[in-house]
Amino acid sequence: MYLRLLGTATSQGVPVIGCHCAACDSPDPRDKRQRTSAVLCAGEARLNIDAGPDFRHQMLDAGIERLDAILLTHEHNDHTAGIDDVRPFCFMQQMDMPVYCLDRVARELRERFAYAFTNYPGVPKLDVRTVNFGDRIEFGGRPVELLRVNHGKLPILGFRVGGLAYLTDVKTLPPETLARLADLDTLVISCLNHHGTHSHLSLEETLAYVDQLRPRRAVLFHLSHRLGPHAEFSASLPPGVEVGYDGMQLPV
Known part of the structure; x- marks a missing residue:
């Protein structure tokens, strides 16, 4: 099993429209970042994490032609705006796409994508399955444990599978989540910029969590162009x- 990062940018992507900073003008392909998403892969099975506005391109870029389910971390547009593009999978696989999400997110989906819950021909068919913090979903014969992450005041989903944890849009991690993050091989954790916001970690805050949790490997994502070009930013980080x-x- 492995996790592939499909997108590693914050909500504007990198490059940002109209920006000519060093990151946005960088020729390094690692500085071409789509909106944050990932896919968990086990054999031929695929569990996509979020479905933002770059979802279609991410599926094509990664050569994903089969999708078993989607896990939505939360309802914000950069994590859900591409949900309509699950249609080809529904058509090819002749199935309603399972979508795991919090009850609050399920209500938002039914409001924003109301047409997907009708019998109108050609709409994406979504099999919404509500989950909660602490639940486990089975994927690839292994449990995926759903964890609470605080995105400012908004509680959202992260997860742990085996020795890997995936935590996007973090501002704080509650004690019950910290207790589930011991002995990690890989911590994938968001890092917006150098200063942070009311709902996102700064670089200093992200590194403090890395130091506290002591994973064998930490990977930063959900990155703003303000962190600078990939090579320069990488060189500034601790071992x-x-x-x-x-x-x-x-x-994984």
Whole structure:
């Protein structure tokens, strides 16, 4: 089993429209970042994490022609706006696409994508399955444990499978989540920029969590262009901490 990072940028992507900073003008392909998403792969099975506005391109870029389910971490547009593009999978696989999400997110989906819950021909068919923090879903014969992450005041989903944890849009981690993050091989954790916001970690705050949790490997993602070009940012980080990039594969 492995996790492939499909997108590693924050909500604007990198390059940002109209920006000519060093990261946005960088020729390094690692500085071409789509909106944050990932796919968990086990044999031929695929569990996609989020479905943002770059979902279609991410599926094509990664050569994904089969999808078994989607896990939505939360309802924000950069994590859900591409949900309509599950249609080809529904058509090819002749199935309603299982979508795991919090009850609050399920209500939002039914409101924003109301047409997907009708019998109108050609709409994406979604099999919404509500979950909660602490639940486990089976994938590839292994449990995926759902964890609470605080995105500012908004509780959202992260997960742990085996020795890998995936935590996007973090501002704080509650004690019950920290208790589930011991002895990690790989911590994939968001890092917005140098200063953070009311709902996102700064670089200093992210590194403090890495130091507290002591994973064998930490990979930063959900990155703003303000962190600078990939190579320069990577060189500034302590040992054991890496900068994620689109297409990066991490063993589970």
